[in-house]
Amino acid sequence: MKLSKTEEQLMQHLWKLQKAFMKDILEQYDEPKPATTTIATLLKRMTDKGYVSYTTFGKSREYYPLIKKEDYFSNHLNGLIKNFFNDSASQFASFFTKETNLSDTELKELRKIIDQQLKDNNQ
Amino acid sequence: MKLSKTEEQLMQHLWKLQKAFMKDILEQYDEPKPATTTIATLLKRMTDKGYVSYTTFGKSREYYPLIKKEDYFSNHLNGLIKNFFNDSASQFASFFTKETNLSDTELKELRKIIDQQLKDNNQ
DNA sequence: ATTTTACCTCTACATTTGTAGAATTAAATT
């Protein structure tokens, strides 16, 4: 089952912290912070969905993500691509480079990555 | 207001068809097709949200999207990037080229686009 | 003209999501 928007946001914090107690999580939020119980509810739901687990330390828990950000995102992206670009990553890539305003430096960086990829592919 | 997953799917059909009567839309769906009333409900909600409009033809309507797929997607993508890559499109780009398995041809195509972009940027 | 079909509106209802109070408990502080 997928995470909702708000749950995803919480995941971001967990990914960042790796391991976190309730208070660490709360700290991550900007003012006005959500109620502790709100976070608790979200964490429980996320645990049920299989995205989060925790180690019990005395009365409280240290939460951690069960899925890597990269993996989660990868799926996400594939869904997006499938949905919007008939499953064609290259079509997406072209769209992407046109639509996002990358600076020259960023474009060059990206080209470097591509060249590296090409090299890797061919030996 | 954003579209939900199912509404987005319907949008895809509208984007594809440009203009569509109920039956044209229904046709787009695979078996088992949703009930007409389901689509009708979605269309009404989407109209309320400002994503869809229609021309009345006698008793029925020809629906059409009010937002271009590119624009919708662009926003979408920016949200994603902001969320997952601290607002850094280049970080995203690098992730993207690594994670999606683009073929050599696709990579080369992409590089061409980048070069073009670079040229355009520097006029 | 009568029946069938297509499509619209209204209503409904279960599920998911966003948010949080109340009650409880264990740990920390005074």
Next chain:
DNA sequence: AATTTAATTCTACAAATGTAGAGGTAAAAT
């Protein structure tokens, strides 16, 4: 030891979402 604090579970509830039946009507087919 008594009180305060932090965290958990339970319960709640409104809004959004997915799905569709009932009922009505205009257009099309017989």
